[in-house]
Amino acid sequence: MGIFRQIGLHIEDETIAQYPVEASAAANVGTPSSSLMNDFLLAIKESADALLTGINQDLWVNQAAGIGINQRSGNNLAQGINLVLNTTNNPLNQGLTQVLTDYQLNESTGMPKMVGTGLIHNHMLQQRAKVADQSGINTPILANGFEFFQDPHVATSLGANQALVLEPEAAQIVEYMNYKGFKGGQKGSDFFFTFFLPMQVSDRVRMVEFDAQLIYRPCPTTETDAYYGTSTTVNKGWTLIISKELGLFLIDQAYRATDRLTGNRGTYRYTFTNT
Template sequence: MSYYNHNVTLNQGFAPYLLTDMAGVALKDTSKTMDNHGYLTYLLSQDRPEILNLVNGNGHAKAVQVKKKKRLTASHVRDSISCDYTSNNPYTEFNVNVSSTASIGMSLDDRLLYQYNDEMSRQVAIPGSTPSTSVSMELFEIILSGVNAINEKVNLDLFTAAVAEFGVNIATGNNAAKTINLNKDTNINPLNNGEIEIMSDFRLNRMSGRPQIIGDGLWNNYTMSQASAGLNQAGVDSRLRANQFDFYYEPNASTVMGANQIMVLENNAVQLVESLRYRGRGGNRPNGNAQGTIMLPVKTWGANSQEIMRDISYDWQLIYADCDKEFTDTYSGDPVILSQGWNMVISKESGIVTIPDDAYSPEDPLAGVRGSLRYAVTNDCETC
């Protein structure tokens, strides 16, 4: 026999409160938010059109195809006027899919949820009453630990996928990392210095907006040093140059790309794709379990070390065990016996969509350009 009627609890207590109280706790205590993941933060800072949610608000899965047409070039133009020629330039399509699945199960004690439900119910029944912070925070920290792990995997999955999708840099004719130098000599003003080369390549590749830079290593050190920078002996204020970029610190950059390499992106050149399988289909199941989606706040360092808040949505399931039950430990793979209570499964399915490598025809000056450039940063003295 259950310690309490878990069907009643889910209907009247835990499930509806879970979707509201966790975000409320985080906003009251912003230290209880998720860890920083630079590439994921960049994706969350883009436009995120609704079409890239592969499950709509009514819970219906949908197939998303992007329709594209190559632009015409000078090779399509004749030097005489004739009604006998035309340009056949049909649309083509490509599918949008998820490439990363991250899921984690967490054991929640029966009595903890019972106490949480009881206090939340009294808070509603008695306006102005305050639930036990310790219970709310204990529950939140359990969920937070799992979500942090999911974000770590999603961030690494999507960043690794993006590194495989670099476009051609017209300046080099390929998509390999171009070496740029942040000169140490403050007595000269070389016009091929690293920041200038990035802006020059950005223009050469017809990219618009503020360059979005993702990385670690020397470029991260360069951005941090701007807090104490000023005019140098050559009359250059590096703070003004650094202010041309939005930088997202990504601790996996050196591991995935190589030491001191950075990714430079055009705004919205890469977009986040999400598939929330329980979106629009939340609630109790006939077997007494429950499912739904939850949106949690991420406090992170955004562009140029500004502290920002972003929201990420996840699927969740609550599965009840009336008796002791054997589970497989996610980390060790060993069997574990959990006592009567809940197993909470939080998951996220996601992917990225990029400008395709055939967005431009082979004769187009922008053939192979995808709004993404790769650089290897050095910090040498050119005259010492």
């Protein structure tokens, strides 16, 4: 798959012992969740969110290495796009007009998806409060030609004020669940399973599946802190290890070398300016 991330959290027996009534009530059908269970669920969701953040960074490393050729330039380098400040003019080869033109020149289909940060993010935010400018162009309508997503990791993976335009399905995530079927259940003293959590994915909430290993530590154990990378000692209690394995599938070569679209992978890179 190429990408694997895991994170662990630990709850000590002494912590559970502070909530003996609540811990018992949590097993009763129809009773509200105890504060202990709510705290534990919050810790699981925070860990899962950190896991997805790390996975997102890994995905960008792979995506940055697999950007296709833009037929207008004949290479896969970032193409400069100026978001014109002078709204009395209407240059046909600048701004989002040129991006949409490139999309059609490369014979891409479907609603283009743009992921970026910096100036293009600022530009897209302003479209909510704009009307037609002095040149007669209604830029909010033009911006509706894209499905835009803001991702701060673009700045480190691609560059400042850059964005990637993708044809639908040009980049796909392939997941592998390690603890499904016969691989799940109790193995020795550990429990292996998968579970779903509602996670914020860009501007939407989606159900995301995770692998999990539940381990009981009968005595103090030295573990590595997932955030700081330092060693820490945990007392006896339960350790939950959440993990996810996946890969990024990118179109390698869909056209013959003699085809004008050779090297096209449905992804196009841009750098934005505002002058």
